[in-house]
Amino acid sequence: MRFRFSHRLASPYLSSFCSRGSRAKSRGARQSNSPLGARPRDRALPGKALPWRGSDKVLGTCGAPRERSWRLQLLRVLSHSSRGPGPFPGVIDLFGGSGGLIEFRAILLANRGFAVLALAFFGYDDLPQTLEEVDLEYFEEASTLLLKHPKVRGPGLGVVGLSKGSEIALAMITFLDQIVAAVCINGATGMRGASLRFRDVYIPAIPYAVEKVLITEMGTMSSYHVMEDPLDERHHSSAIPLEKAQGPVLFVVSESDQSLNSKLFAEAAIARAKQHGKRNCALLSYPGAGHLLEPPGSPLCYCSAFRSISLPNQWGGEVELHAKAQEHSWKEIQKFLELHLGPVGKSNF
Template identity: 30%
Template sequence: MIEEKKSMPSCQLAVMPQRALVDEPLSMRLAGLQPRQTVTVRTRTQDGSLKTWEAFATFIADEQGTVDVSTQKPVAGTYDTIDPLGLLWSMSCTDAKRPIFFTKTKPTSLLITLTAEVEGTIVASTQIERLFAAPGMRIVPIQERGLIGTLFLPAASGPHSAVIILNGSDGGMREHAAALLASHGYAALALAYFGAEELPAGLLNIPLEYFEKALVWLQAQDDVDEENIAVIGLSRGGELALLLGSTFPAIKAVVAGAPSGIIQSGIKNNTDFSDPAWTRQGQALPYVSYKNTFLSTLDFMWHWLRHKPFTMVTNFRKALTSKKAMVEAATIAVERIQGPILLISGGDDQLWPSTQFSQLIMERLAKYNHPYEYEHLHYEKAGHFVCFPYALPSLPPMIMLSPLAGMYLGFGGTPEANASAAIDSWPKMLTFLASALKQSS
């Protein structure tokens, strides 16, 4: 049991900056300890569902009685390498009996409490605030013309290059991600397309005209540079980003994380994969469908009864060879995209083979002599949730989910690998956007 006492006046815990964007680096130092003294630093916060998340790391002070958390390797803890953000991304949920995701979709800031303990006694503490929205940001809710979304605008007047941020198969919208991007100077639109208010409940028969309407609306905004619009998505959102870029010339850049360059089926009740996801002019776009078989059901039950993570990557990989005609018809014409393309994938993706999908996209772009730049960032040990807008720097990564007792859905990677990929890919994505889109002063 930890004994909570007043902070010892001789020990100081300094964290800089104490209030900053969530992607900014941290400096964390302890001073006033005894030479070679062992100290444990703990972090604690709550996610968007008010679940408590914690991490810790134990260090040995130097001969001057100081610890630099940013440059020292912990001797024990929830991470084991030199990492200035380790005490943030390595947090795990203390309220959950099963693996869950760190819930965050709103742009409210995170308050993180840090304590330093020596022999079970708290000797120093402080609190920091990690922001998604920079001060002065303008927020415009959208509920018109059948559109559901939120536009985040920088404090400075535009016009600004714009980015549409697309969710994956969970639906809704990721406002915190849009706010963070807007904090870097973009007009960022978090756009829902199912699973919100009057929109379809599931990823089924979503008309591309909906996104065309969103593009027209976005181009009409005074603070938006209508000539410089990008789309970003991960997973099914990455597939959609490629599809929209190949369909609408107004889109001038695409970032697709863990993408499929092949149109996949819709999702009905998380069990039926036989209907289309996307339509155009009232017609279903060609897609690869899947049917549950006795063997696939047996495999699922085997994993459930043995509490083993169930993964789907093998089924998607097999479809590339067993459903060649279907795959060919459903392949997205990525060569039609009117601008640069950035693909990001994890080599241990256990949902679907996003690295293989990305390689096929790169091969197609080369085959058709795509006139714009295209790049594939590959993180060998990372899983499905490899980058923005699902994996943000310093947030706990998504590895596994347990929706029911004994049922585990594996998405691949490790906390360390996924966190590292999120931290590394984020500035590279910002550099890509700055190059691909004409930045306004």
């Protein structure tokens, strides 16, 4: 699989640039109203990003280095006070099966003093429109690129992923040396629907059991049983070998998740890790919370349209409990990242 990077980097005190023209609109991604800034020596109105030309890079894909152009837009989130010149702890932010480039969580984390790369991996720009296989070298190159930035403090990065992004985040901390801490939110802990390939590693995918889709009385679609049981011995070959990861993992799960049994998947992964002597995994579990666990202030999304599916997909959750879960988990995620990546910049937020 060969494609260019499609991503944006949000940082507390960094400039905006684009190496190939102006910023592209994301497909199917939520639009953020957070103000975007410019280089410190430029002036820009809130909501504007000033483009300038960067240089092409020589990067390898699928083990075969080749020259290619890539699009990178660096966003400075404006706040009421400067947090200094950095460097800042770096984080890669991944969302799920809806595809596209979704930036709001990256921008909010940047407001907290992290340098965050919002990384699309399908359904955006020149990336594949469907996810057939997870090519982990793409994520390795993105990690290397982020670590080379002078405003990013190494030696390692964190990764935050939701849903399919959680699955990929778990694979990243398992196989990539650059990743030293992972937050996995409501995702499978084995490859589901799309296989994984990384050099000589291949993890086959368990196909989605589409015959187990349920249509609710509301007319929504529930995919809760589509992922099937992670404890089924037939599926062990698809499990991500978390025991190989050196860094810590924080699993954040919602007990009213109607997309998958995320708590069962997390518990299975933690049990497997403990069997191999790995004990730096933690679990946060929230009764009444739904699948789309997001930063506080985000309204509960109980169901919504999902890519090309004709029926709304049911995500689950109860309004009050979901809101409380978002408040608590957001604080714990930041604590976890700061604990393992080092202190962040100052913030008024």
